[in-house]
Amino acid sequence: MKKYTFFLLFILIFTQCDTAKKNMESETNQKFAIVIHGGAGTILKKNMTPEMELEYKRVLEQAVRTGYAILKNGGSSLDAVEKTINILEDSPLFNAGKGAVFTNQGKNELDASIMDGKTLKAGAIAGVTTVKNPINLARAVMEKSEHVMLSREGAEFFASQHNIELVNPAYFYVESRYQSLLRAQEKDKTTLDHNGQSEFYDSNIKDAKFGTVGCVALDKKGNIAAGTSTGGMTNKKWGRIGDAPIIGAGTYANNATCGISATGWGEFFMRNVVAYDISAMMEYKGLTIEKAANEVIQKKLTKLGGDGGIIGLDKNGTIVMEFNTAGMYRASIDTKGKLTIGIYKENE
Incomplete structure (x- = not known):
């Protein structure tokens, strides 16, 4: 016994x-990994001071490390995406949150979206003017309402009901952004300006800049989330809304395939349904995320005349940062913990 x-x-x-x-x-x-972007466009080393380059890299690193720490400690991909984008929204360097560009009426109108790859739930907001961190409101719409997208006054009222931080519109004022508006109005053009330089949206669109920010993350449970936040176009009129808050165009996440966040000329990303198209190519054609991203950005988007780029990762943590412009502010930490920061198209 x-x-x-x-x-x-x-x-x-x-x-x-x-x-x-x-x-x-x-x-x-x-496996867990994270990738971010801060806008794509004609970003050339010759136009960047050493001090400004260092500052961009500093904020990019701060943002990506913030999200990575959440993932490393077992946090969710949704939390990592939201908190990472908060860092970029709070920086005047990027066209989102604090650094948002001005509309034709001299206002800052903000858009954002977030998607959960596990449930395929999503939330988005558009045209808000008093929400400090639009990505937070987008997540609240996803988790606390039966809707996907809210806009303008309705979205702001919803924010006030769910303890989302609101600010005086003056909070978003950045002098270089306002000067960009004045230059654009002088030429009566609309510009997708990233850093306040006078490059206008006209036939020479390839010289424009794009400043949307975004993040995609894979957590330890295998869940993918993606989010995007933007101030849109300098001198935009008529309540124009781009691809950033449009699920499938500027943001998409699906645990079975990938997560994508886009930056660029929004109209083309909407017409190409860029974010979802990459996922669909992976699902229906069996392409890798690298091949799918290359096909959509370098061929489909370029052929139609669109400029910009995407960041993304798949369920294995494979990272892509694909763009057809001269540069894209970007950073990532892969499944092995390797940090990568880039600005220009050429190897750095």
């Missing part, structure tokens, strides 16, 4: 140890 009891005890201990070992191995093998 004692031998039998001892044997059972041995089996129990062995089983527990084996289970603990497998759990540790599973934890070790869990």
Whole structure:
């Protein structure tokens, strides 16, 4: 009897140890990764001061490390995306949140969206003027309403009901952005301006800049989330809304395929349904995320005349940063913990 009891005890201990070992191995093998962008366009080294380049890289690194720390500690991809984008929204360097560009009427109208790859739920907001961090409101729409997109006064009223931080519109004022508006109005053009330089939206659209920010993350549970936030176009009129808050155009996430966040000339990203198209190519044609992104950005988007880029990652943590412009502010930390920061198209 004692031998039998001892044997059972041995089996129990062995089983527990084996289970603990497998759990540790599973934890070790869990893949997580994150990638961000801060806009794509004619971003040339010759036009960038060393000080400005360092500042862009500093904020990009701060943002991507913020999200990575959440993932490393077992946090959700949704939390990582939201908190990472908050860093970019709070920086005047990027055309989102604090650094948003001005409309023709001298206002800052903000758009954002977020999507959960596990449930395929999504939330988006458009045209808000008093929401400090639009990505937070987009997530609230996803989680606390039965809708996908809210806009303008309705979205702001919803924000006030759900403890989303509101600010005086003056908070968004950045002098360089306002000067960009004045230059655009002088020429009666609309410009997709990223950093306040006078490059206008006309036949020479390839010289325009794009400043939308975005993030895609894969957490330890295998869940992918994607989010995008923007101030849109300098001198935009008539309540224009771009692709950033449009699910499938500027943002998309699906655990079975990938997560995507886009930046660029929004009208073309909407017409090409860029973010979803990459996922669909992976699902229906069996393409890798690298091949799907290249097909959509370098061929489909370019052929139609659109400029910009995307960031994305798949369920294995494979990262892509694909763009057809001279540069794209970007950063990532892969499944091995390797940090990459880029600005220009050429290798840095």
